Amino acid sequence: MAGEGRSRWPADGANGQVTQRRTGEDRDGFQVRSGRIGRSVMRKDAEEKVTGRAEYTADVSAWGMLHAALLASPYAHARIVSIDTQRAITMPGVRAVVTGADYPQRTGLPIADRPLLAVDVVRYAGEPVALVVADELYQAEAALRQLDVVYHPLPALTSPREAFAPEAVRLHPDLAAYDVQPGEEVWPVPGTNIATHVRIRKGQPESVWSTCDAVVTCDVSFPQAHHAPMETHCVIASVAPDGCVNLVTATQSPYSVPEAIARTFGFRPSDVRVRTPLVGGAFGGKSSVYLEPLAVAATLAVGGRPVKLRCTREQEMRSMPCHIGLEARIRLGARADGRFVAVEITDWFDGGGYSDRGVIVTRAAAQDCTGPYRIDHVHCDAYCMYTNHPPTTSYRGFGHPEQTLVMERAIDLLAEQLRMDPLELRRRNAVRPGDTTPTQARLMRSSVGDVEGCLTRLRSLLPWDGPPVEDRDGEVIAKGISCFWKTSSTPPDASSGALVYVNEDSTVTLLSGLVEIGQGTKTTLAQMVAEVLGLAVEQVRVVMEVDTAEQPEHWKTVASRGSLLAGNAAVRAARDARAQLAATAAVVFQCRPEDVCISNGYAGCPYTSRRIPIGQLSRGYTFPDGHTVGGFVVGRGSYTIERVTLLDPATGRGVPGPEWTVAAQGVVVAFRPRDYTYRVLRAVTVVDVGRVISPNLAEGQLKGGMSMGLSLGSREGYVYGATGSVDNNQLRVYPIHRYGDQPEYRVAFLETPNADAPWGLRGLGEHGVIGMPAALANALSNALGQPVNSMPMTPELLWRLHTGAEVNDR
């Protein structure tokens, strides 16, 4: 494919329109040819979704399908004295009852630290203890109530700091014996409750604290929270007579499922086939393989018949991995002119009873712990702690909303101490090409984007203007800002493949293993393919459902990596198809392949006015006399992430991701001191996305993320009972943003190209969330006149901070 990036002829040669605009010096010579890039198009899944015809996993039914129901532990920490299944198994319709005794093996990625169903001990309230399979769901649920389980409650570890204490009970005494997925960067500490300990060591903070003119220390904390997708987890599993395992599952990681199932049950990964229809929201909560092994255990118990296992909302909130909680301490020092000198951060993440992806979230928070600022001396210890709370996994932003809240609160406190404008303080320390990250990765213009530019634009767009607090009708109008960056925590071999078929009617079909989770990336991929082939976006069909047996692998639909990984693969596949079409057309036109111009569904060449529909070239070209040249056109493309290296366990030195998307955010709140209530009036994001491919989709992602971040910061969070169970595991008592709660949103894009990505784009799927809790905390701190360092920032929290009332103040 080398050298075919620049067409010698205008894409739309027929009507003479040529767009010469270049988007930067990217090495593949991406070029805007026809305006399909940078223009809003209708989502490919819009019609089926607005008409209610879209199919999700729970809509799938199979002949002879049975239903499974899960029994969950009511205790956060308990010994299982006995499980009596006798009454349940005789209930009408019941086919099988499965307990931990049936599956002694452990499962879980990257650390295989959990039994399929609890064995001897339960480590969180909501932990799956037994499964009932029955003809009908109501029969399975009725039988659940006939299971007799006797527990002996044990004292629970209900906070990560408590779990860190040397005298704390060990929740996983066999930690040293657990399997760790090869290649994953996770460092458990046997003999403790530490599931991973990530060390970042850059410079020598201890030697420079004395040179600081100002030093601030603060503690930041927040509870675990719910992802709240509309669609709860659902799996349909069966085993075919030939031994192949078939799964239909709502997941972001269909290609991770075979390995997990294979490791747990002893199949070959290639014996496991996974289908993923449209996913009804995920937000990171569907990235881990958690429910699938249970569904496989269920089908194995009934001779491989299809079994559907779907979480209720309550189970989704108690049993499935959630957003990680955090307790953190930060110490940040600066010179009198505001330049940051050193930072020391300790994060104790609330990883829950089983670590799941929480250990990788911990690594991500540590790798980018400083935010987008130049700091030469960095010391960070990030611990993912086992506690008796629900297990944890990725959540939109993957450790970065957490890390950003810690850092950005410290910066505002430092600004106050230095009597310096918070925005100016950030601008002065903004990271630039040539600087290094906490993991000592050297930044280039291509890899980091324009932090200062984001801050400058935020200043006028918010606007950030002078003293942030003013009075109006008894309300305090206050503003807060934050600044952040994010790179992915992608393994160095994260890959994506794509296929482009040219159809006989001159349309094309794109196959990609990327999952449509509501983010719209498959529409963006269609735009990219349309651009390369000079087609209208409507002429590109993209298969929405993923089938691991049919689509080329896409690592995982996570980490804002879809447009980079799948985008590069799709572009390369489209170019490959174009090259194949051009080779055949060149024979017909009797010209050089590079002289062939493919656009609007036709192949043409400057030596003739004749044009051939690309459909007529798609199975080779047949001359009038019957002989055929060329062959069936299958465009192949693939991409593997570049320049990522593993982190050194001792210092963290390494390159965790290929590029950093940077952004600045701000909020304006109206605060009522009388009762501590507030409204968010406006929220602003300025983000350097490299290149906007689809403005409406990009804006939608950013605004959706901002809504999620404001909801998380202002009201969400698990409330635990005295024994560590989640007490608000229903949406009627777990508040989230609803229509009407949203403020005015403003989004602005900067475009500093990323040389590795199609048209210079950078990931943006998670970024709306990341700085919102921090900006809100800064605004409310300004409004209240005292630090707000924990979430959720409810009126009750503000009242408590202001009056000093204790949690159980009577």
Place this chain on the structure above:
Amino acid sequence: MIPFDFEYLPAHTTAEAVAYYVSRAKAGQSPLYCGGATEVVTLGRIGQLETGAVIDIRHIPSAQVLTQRHDQVVAGAGVTLTQIADSVLIAETFPLLAASAREIADRTARNQITLGGNICGQIFYREAVLPLLVCESAVRLAGPNGLRELPMDRVFDQTLRLQPGEFLVQTATDTVLAGAPWVYVKRRKMGSVGYPVVSAAAIRVDRDIRVAVSGVYPFPVRALDLEQALNRRELPLSRRIEAAVSTIRADLVLDDVEAARGYRLFVLRDVLREIVESLDA
């Protein structure tokens, strides 16, 4: 998924409903009267409610009434909260009832939840009863012993004290009280949908304020001693509020995922202040 079987029995007269109740109770089916059945669904699926028979009273004509007659505003137990919140008649004659109904749950749920269901259900906030408490409405009940009409203060103590087999058919409120100067305040943990930290209905009758609150205790209450303290107009406002709050049984105040006890009392103070500021002539 509701994992138990039950009989669904739509009744078309009060007598039919009661007959269903008597026969199903005798058969050991633990029958329940229902309006919109939202609790049968939401509590049934999580094992907090179980029954062998559900008697739907929505189709009984007298439970569907929403009218004004003989100087009374009459509302049937089978009327939905949406119908109350959207009713022009209620907006004109009993705006406090509309205000309380409008703040319960969300629109989709209000389309289904009935006045009777909100007052007689398990979920203990029962905010639709607050206007009826301050207006000393009458309730009309049907049961195995026939129909009876009672004033609210005789039959409501934390819950509507119904005889076995009895159900609420209508509420009737004096037009003058229903039209009295009113204020309704609802404070939540956050946002505009959810259970109350404190909700309060208040009216002014002559010079006196009447208040009923929910969210403070695990039941709605109109507390006469609180009203008395609040109406001591000879005292400065802050003293009146402190005196009113001091009547609260602190040991009974809710302390849960919605709000801690101390915060509920803080909010209650502010709500009472808002009520007095708005109603004190």
